[in-house]
Amino acid sequence: MVPLSYIAVATPEAAIRRTAEGQGAEYIAGGTDMIQLLQEGIVAPLELVDINGIAFDDVSVAIDGIRIGAMARLSDVADDPVIRERVPVVSRALYESASPQVRNMATVGGNLLQRTRCLYFRDATTPCNKRVPGSGCSALDGQNRVNAILGGSDHCIAAYPGDLAVALVAVDAELMVTGPTGERTILVENLHQLPGDTPHIETVLKPGDLITAIWIPLAAAGRRSHYLKVRDRTTFEWSLASAAVSLGLHDDVILDARVAVGGVGTKPWRLRHVEDMLVNQRLDQALARAAGECSADGAEPRGQNAFKVTLLRRTVERALLQIGGLA
Amino acid sequence: MLEIDEGQVRQSEAAYPQHAASIALTINGESCQLQVDARTTLLDALRDRLHLTGTKKGCGLGQCGACTVLVDGRRVVSCLTLAVMNQGKSITTIEGIGDGELHPLQKAFVEHDGFQCGYCTPGQIMSAIGLIQEGRTRSDDEIRENMSGNLCRCGAYTNIVKAIKDALVQGVDAPEAMRQAVEAIRQDAEKGE
Numbered sequence: 422m423v424p425l426s427y428i429a430v431a432t433p434e435a436a437i438r439r440t441a442e443g444q445g446a447e448y449i450a451g452g453t454d455m456i457q458l459l460q461e462g463i464v465a466p467l468e469l470v471d472i473n474g475i476a477f478d479d480v481s482v483a484i485d486g487i488r489i490g491a492m493a494r495l496s497d498v499a500d501d502p503v504i505r506e507r508v509p510v511v512s513r514a515l516y517e518s519a520s521p522q523v524r525n526m527a528t529v530g531g532n533l534l535q536r537t538r539c540l541y542f543r544d545a546t547t548p549c550n551k552r553v554p555g556s557g558c559s560a561l562d563g564q565n566r567v568n569a570i571l572g573g574s575d576h577c578i579a580a581y582p583g584d585l586a587v588a589l590v591a592v593d594a595e596l597m598v599t600g601p602t603g604e605r606t607i608l609v610e611n612l613h614q615l616p617g618d619t620p621h622i623e624t625v626l627k628p629g630d631l632i633t634a635i636w637i638p639l640a641a642a643g644r645r646s647h648y649l650k651v652r653d654r655t656t657f658e659w660s661l662a663s664a665a666v667s668l669g670l671h672d673d674v675i676l677d678a679r680v681a682v683g684g685v686g687t688k689p690w691r692l693r694h695v696e697d698m699l700v701n702q703r704l705d706q707a708l709a710r711a712a713g714e715c716s717a718d719g720a721e722p723r724g725q726n727a728f729k730v731t732l733l734r735r736t737v738e739r740a741l742l743q744i745g746g747l748a
Numbered sequence: 749m750l751e752i753d754e755g756q757v758r759q760s761e762a763a764y765p766q767h768a769a770s771i772a773l774t775i776n777g778e779s780c781q782l783q784v785d786a787r788t789t790l791l792d793a794l795r796d797r798l799h800l801t802g803t804k805k806g807c808g809l810g811q812c813g814a815c816t817v818l819v820d821g822r823r824v825v826s827c828l829t830l831a832v833m834n835q836g837k838s839i840t841t842i843e844g845i846g847d848g849e850l851h852p853l854q855k856a857f858v859e860h861d862g863f864q865c866g867y868c869t870p871g872q873i874m875s876a877i878g879l880i881q882e883g884r885t886r887s888d889d890e891i892r893e894n895m896s897g898n899l900c901r902c903g904a905y906t907n908i909v910k911a912i913k914d915a916l917v918q919g920v921d922a923p924e925a926m927r928q929a930v931e932a933i934r935q936d937a938e939k940g941e
Binding site: 422424425426427429449452453456457459460461469471473519520521522523525526655656657 | 764766767769785786787789808809810813816822823824825827828829830832833835875878879882884893894895896897
């Protein structure tokens with residue numbers, strides 16, 4: 422780890438001032454990914470701006486939605502009675518993230534920005550366009566079992582590793598962001614960018630931008646929701662494929678649907694064509710099978726990750742069966 | 749009495765005094781003030797500077813749980829937090845849990861063979877204290893799921909679950925604030941089932 426300086430701030434204004442100037446300052450909140458990246462020599466900021474003193478860490482319910490402070494810890498949000506009852510897909514995604522210790526440390530804002538687990542991004546001795554732009558992609562013809570089958574490019578096939586962001590896409594969540602030019606909102610669905618030929622640019626956030634809260638509209642909280650995560654071991658592991666499903670149901674008929682998948686895309690991946698085929702249909706085994714079958718349409722497997730095509734289909738099918746009480 | 753080992757200030761730390769900070773921590777009930785480089789993890793500060801070597805360093809990347817301690821009563825991995833980020837916090841390590849004799853969980857681990865080599869054991873026990881305080885002990889499966897942040901390469905998992913269940917029966921005192929939080933979680937869980 423190269424020498425770095427450290428400053429703790431107590432207000433968003435102070436935090437933004439410190440990082441907006443582009444002098445190599447980075448935010449640190451829970452620190453659970455940042456410190457891994459520092460230890461492995463993957464990032465080398467000149468200064469860490471500790472934002473733990475900013476007290477945006479509560480879950481509150483307003484007339485039109487649920488607000489989660491960005492500094493709230495994963496364990497607290499997972500346990501929150503409102504989150505458990507109104508948006509179980511979010512609670513479930515958080516319980517299935519990381520380990521109990523890490524969930525006590527990591528913040529929901531930071532979790533959305535966690536970096537990929539692509540083996541080559543995490544190995545500073547190998548070429549990686551995301552880590553060193555222009556150096557090449559080692560995963561295209563390498564050990565790419567965990568890499569993405571959707572949204573990749575000739576420059577990068579790193580999978581987005583998180584669970585929370587996938588769940589949030591399924592409940593139409595927005596981020597409240599404060600930055601040098603003021604406040605704005607960003608749909609979680611639009612936060613991450615495709616790698617294209619600039620895989621080192623991962624989100625639409627600009628230097629100095631600070632996520633202050635997550636907003637879940639109450640309309641989405643009225644839908645039935647579920648998160649299914651499939652991984653190499655039953656716990657404390659990143660997903661190989663996951664499905665976040667949120668359905669507005671009347672009797673067994675689907676009036677409104679969101680289907681987002683994780684572990685398979687270069688960003689949290691929304692399956693609009695699957696949503697379209699679900700709407701106005703009766704949720705039964707045949708529909709779940711049909712929706713699962715087309716959920717990997719457009720996938721581009723690259724060798725070792727080819728199993729994810731079938732895994733994704735079965736994961737979406739099973740998530741739909743579970744949400745309908747059919748499995 | 750905690751002694752701060754100034755001889756263990758790393759060369760790299762001494763070379764960059766501009767990157768060091770003075771922090772106040774309460775460790776196992778005792779206040780201490782120490783100067784640390786910004787890069788020093790809480791784990792390294794505990795082991796190298798305060799000679800509290802009961803907390804073990806395994807992977808250094810948050811994957812094994814050997815370095816689990818309580819910060820303000822919650823279990824965390826001390827390798828993934830910088831010492832400077834813990835200014836003003838209260839840290840409990842394996843050295844701080846017995847009150848003149850073994851803690852009920854330590855006794856239960858001995859009783860049930862909850863370890864072989866012992867390297868992961870301080871982390872297992874600190875994690876189990878956090879687990880019990882969180883109230884996530886309603887079944888063997890729930891205990892296993894919520895001890896998943898602690899790896900044991902000797903494979904003593906079966907007996908670790910037995911030890912935790914036994915300690916629960918024997919009674920493990922949790923701080924009052926944690927007891928209230930646990931009660932809230934339990935009531936909520938019952939509602940949801």
